[in-house]
Amino acid sequence: MTAFSLEPAQLAWCAELRALAAERLRPLAEKGEPGRVNRALLAELGALGLLPRLFTSGALELCLMRESLAHACTEAETALALQGLGAHPVHAHGTDAQRAHWLPRVAAGTAVAAFALTEPAAGSDAAALSLTAAPATPGGPDRAHGPDGWRLSGEKCWISHAPEADFYTVFARTAPGAGARGVTAFLVPADRPGLTGTALDMLSPHPIGALAFDAVPVTADDVLGEVDRGFRVAMDTLNLFRPSVGAFAVGMAQAALDATLGHTARRDAFGGKLRDLQSVAHQVAEMALRTESARLMVYAAATAYDEGAPDVPRRSAMAKLLATETAQYVVDRAVQLHGARALQRGHLLEHLYREVRAPRIYEGASEVQRSIIAKELYKNLEDR
Known part of the structure; x- marks a missing residue:
């Protein structure tokens, strides 16, 4: 299979997902409260076996899931994606104990990431x-958390699923002045x-909030990956999810x-159908051209990403950029x-x-x- 054609089984699966989104997920989404976690929707995503696939799928399959769900129910797509975004660092970089405790619950839709x-x-x-992770004082009030613990102090903002999530993948500064x-x-x-945490009133219908950390205790058992190497965890997660944002x-x-x-084929205007107007037909053609170009990228x-190519960061950035800018154009x-x-x-x-x-x-603005x-x-030019 090449990157530019899907197998019949994949196409059939996408059609099945679109049907499930319309028939089983959209009714649950419509019952949800804007700005709140829809736990019934998450539970249904788990029951349908879609959340477990976050931890067994490659990047292409993740994209097919997100594209298909978004076509019929954006709320279901976003709920699935946010579970994956929050839990992927645990899946890819967590300890056996961390994975065993959290991932089955994320997959079932009973724990919000x-x-x-x-x-x-x-x-x-x-x-x-600037969220700081200051070393805990040995023998002090954090002794129960171990001599190698930290205290997190600072803020996070515009965090999806906050303040209702059950756990957070948090990135904090452990080495001042060391950048990434x-x-x-x-x-x-x-x-x-x-x-x-506090909820923020945002344009998006899914929950977004701010988090405040007042000397929150963490230990070596809470570290994902390696100390001072958390930026790699973040970038690994974003390189996977940026193409799927495009999806x-x-x-x-x-x-x-x-x-x-459908609308331009049915709508009467100026003695015919809207589609008969060349200005309309050309706009529809442009919308289709841009949508298909974004899909292929x-x-x-x-x-x-699935093949481990060396140019994943560039390709991921291109895919997210083109697809999100295209969607804005097409919807407008x-x-x-x-x-x-x-309206x-x-x-x-x-x-x-x-x-x-x-x-x-x-997940990184267009700029x-x-x-x-x-x-x-x-x-790449310098490496030649």
């Missing part, structure tokens, strides 16, 4: 983290003393395109061609218009993706 990287002053510049080389990843249960965007773009095809990046064009009806609360395109904006910012691409290009 979150990825806590962003801070008020460290969003796109992830190496500028002085960050450590910790698995922090939500009930750890000193950890509090999410492609799913939304395809949903907007499908809605536009996402599949190519995911395949490169779809709204324009639908007219005022698309009514409850319309598919009104929903997509709110959903499509955030992916251009999270960051361009910087990554340029850096990798010049790096």
Whole structure:
């Protein structure tokens, strides 16, 4: 199989996922409360066997899941993706004890995971983290946590699933002044003393919040990967999930395109159908062209990740950048061609218009993706 064609079994699976999303997941999503974790939806994702696949799938399969779910139920797609984002560091870098305790519950949808990287002053510049992990005083009040423990102090902001998650993958500075080389990843249960959170009222319908760490105790048993090597954990996770953010965007773009095809084929205007107007037909063609181009780049990046290619960072950045910018364009064009009806609360395109904006910012804004691409290009030039 190449990166540019899917096997019949894969195509059939995608069709099955779209049907499941429409018939079983969307009704649960509609019953959820905006800005709150929908635990019934998570439980159904677990029962359908989709959450367990987060830990057995490659990047391409993850992309197919996210694209297919997004086409019919963006809430289900986001719930699945956030579980994967928060738990992947545990799966890939955790200890046997960490994996045994948390991953079965994540897969069942009974434990909510979150990825806590962003801070008020460290969003796109992830190496500028200031949440500190200060060594615990031997023999002091943290003695129960071991002589090699730390206390986390600071803030995290715009964290999806906060403050309702059951555990957080937290990135903190263990070596002051060391940039990306002085960050450590910790698995922090939500009930750890000193950890509090508040919900933020955001455009996105899924929960997003801020976390405050007031000398939160952690030990060597909570470390994910190696001390001072947490940035690798973060980048490994983002390299996997950035193409799948693109897949999410492609799913939304395809949903907007499908809605536009149906609308312009039925809508009477100026003595014919909207599709008969060359200006409309050309816009629809452009929407389709960009959507398919983004899809192919996402599949190519995911395949490169699965094959262990050396250019994964560049490909991942390109896939996320192209797909998220494309989805913004396609959804905006779809709204324009639908007219005022698309702006009514409850319309598919009104929903997509709110959903499509955030992916251009999270997991590295579009400007960051361009910087990554340029850096990798010049790096390759210097290596020749």
